[in-house]
Amino acid sequence: MAPQPEAAARIDAVLARIDADLPEALERLLALLRIPSISTDPAFAADCTRAAGHLVEDLAALGFRAELRPTPGHPMVVAHAGEEEAGGRHILFYGHYDVQPVDPLNLWNRDPFDPAVEETAKGRVIRGRGASDDKGQLMTFVEACRAWKAVHGRLPGRITIFLEGEEESGSPSLIPFMRENAAELSADIALICDTGLYDDETPAITTMLRGLAKTEFTVHAANRDLHSGMYGGVARNPLTVLARILGNLHDENGRVTVPGFYDGVDELPDALRAQWQALAFDHAKFLGDVGLSIPAGEVDRTPLEMIWSRPTAEVNGLWGGYNGAGFKTVLPAEAHAKVSFRLVWRQEPEKVVSAFRAWLEAQLPGDVTVEWHDEITGSPASVMEIGDPAFEAARAALTQEWGKPAAFIGSGGSIPIAGYFKTILGMDSMLIGFARDDDGIHSPNEKYDLECFHRGIRSWARVLAAIA
Known part of the structure; x- marks a missing residue:
């Protein structure tokens, strides 16, 4: 649904401000990228705190009540604005300011913390660690808020910003912090900017995330190698x-x-299946890029269904006996394996792993025993309630900005924060990001396309107008 003339004029003024302010927005991003906030390495702890403080100052300048909140690890950033706005939705935005280590440093073409805009065959890119994951992405939202405030003197609604500093190191402080501050962080819906476009030109809202469960074990036979x-x-x-x-x-x-x-x-809803079919996923190219050609898995499912909405059981490691040069002709006393499960819909991690263990134990012959090495742990899948009108409103806003129908998509991987928002804070999440597949996140020479940064800011301005 197109916005009414008055609303359209309000949005157009914000978009014009974003376009005019792009050079300054880029400089603000480069300043954040220069801070080496590597969360996994204790040597950079002070830099993580510095990055958090930098963001607190920036948000405070926009009128947010922004605070640096200590944790046993790196600090959180929590900021609130727009509480005086009547009606509308309370929105929580999540991002993370920490980055991955830069090793191997010799494969970088420049200092990873001396970011710059470079000309490439595919256009201008922002080069540096964190450019795409996740500083460039989180700053698209901050800059959209800045433009709204500059044009209209206030934000379009009630907004809480929640930025983490340990996402790249397992988020050890996240769950305790969320539980302790659940009342403050709870909102009507969460926005997460840590994902990407479906393809280079198609915006997407990730509405399904697979969960994960895993187990490791040893099978024993004789009391020594034979x-x-x-x-x-x-x-x-x-x-x-x-x-x-x-x-x-x-x-x-x-x-x-x-x-x-x-x-x-559960079975995929017909409307969502039709939307996925319209994406014309090229499984031949997808597999061809890794030297394969024939889809495996369930024969009556499309490859996209299997990646996004079907569960898996995979052997991730299998070893035993002698693995050195030449032969050592033994029957090993033990064999080892690691098995994992990607979970969908309403599958329960504990139930899945328990069933696997019972299945394996029932097949062990005499003289063979199994030793399980880990407790049963895991995270369930996250499936968003796309019947909420906010999802269609956001999809329409993205479509208007990018000129191609935005898609509701799934993710073969897991993004734990979305599940935590559901289980701890009781709210759904919209995962909207503007990364491209070739951004090289976690790798040397990470980049973020300047077009994605610019249109990402414009996209959030439209989404905020549509749902806030």
Whole structure:
């Protein structure tokens, strides 16, 4: 639905300000990128605090009540504005100011913390650690707020900004902080800018995130490694036993054979399936880029369904016996494996892992035992309530900015913060980001396209107008 003339004029004025202020917005981003806020390395702890303080000062200058909140690790940034606004939705925006380490440094073409705008064959890019993940992305939202404030003297609604400094190091302080401050952080909906476009020109809202569960174990047989000439054929070989069992983890149609595995797995709604089909996902190119050509998995599912909305069971590691040069002809006393599960819809991590363990134990022959090395842990999938009118309003706003229909998409990976917002704060999230696949996040020479930074700011201005 197109905005009414008065509302359209208000938005147009903000967009014009964003366009005019782009050089200054870029300089503000470069200043943040110069701070080496590497959260995993204690040597950069002071820089993480400096980055948080830098953002607090910037948000305070926009009229936010912004504070640096200490944690046992790196500080959080919490900022509030627009509480006086009547009606509308209370929006929580999340991003993270910490970055990955830069190693190997010799593969960078420039100092990763001396960012610059570079000309490339595909256009101008912002080069530096954190340019795409996540400083460039979080600053698109801050700059949209800045433009609204500059043009209209206030923000379009009630907004809380919540920035983390440990996302790249496992977020050890996040859950305790959210629980302790749940009343303050709770809002009507969360916006997360740590994802990307569907393709180079198609904006997207991620509405489905797979969860994750995993387990590691050892299968034991004899009390020592055995000579294969003396014991081969008569003694149990745990590697053979384990290979046989794990080889039966999927049937001939690609379905997981663990009883109850598909409990809680819903079918994709027809409207969402049709939207995904319209994306014309090129699975041949997707697999061809990694030297493959034939889709595996469930034979009656499209590749995009399998990546975004179907669960998986994968053997991530399998080892035992002698692995050095030449041969050591032994029957190993033990074999080891790591198995993980990507979860969807209403699957429960504990139930899935427990069912797998029971399934494996039931197939162990005599003289063979299993030792489980970890407690059952995991995170469930996150599925957003896209029936909320805010999702369609945001999708329309993105479509208007990018000139291509925005898509509701899924994610094959996991973004834990969205699940925490659901389970701890009781609210859905819209994951809207403007990264491109070639940004090189976590890699040397990370970049963020200047077009994505610019249109990302404009996109958030439109989204805020549509839902705040």
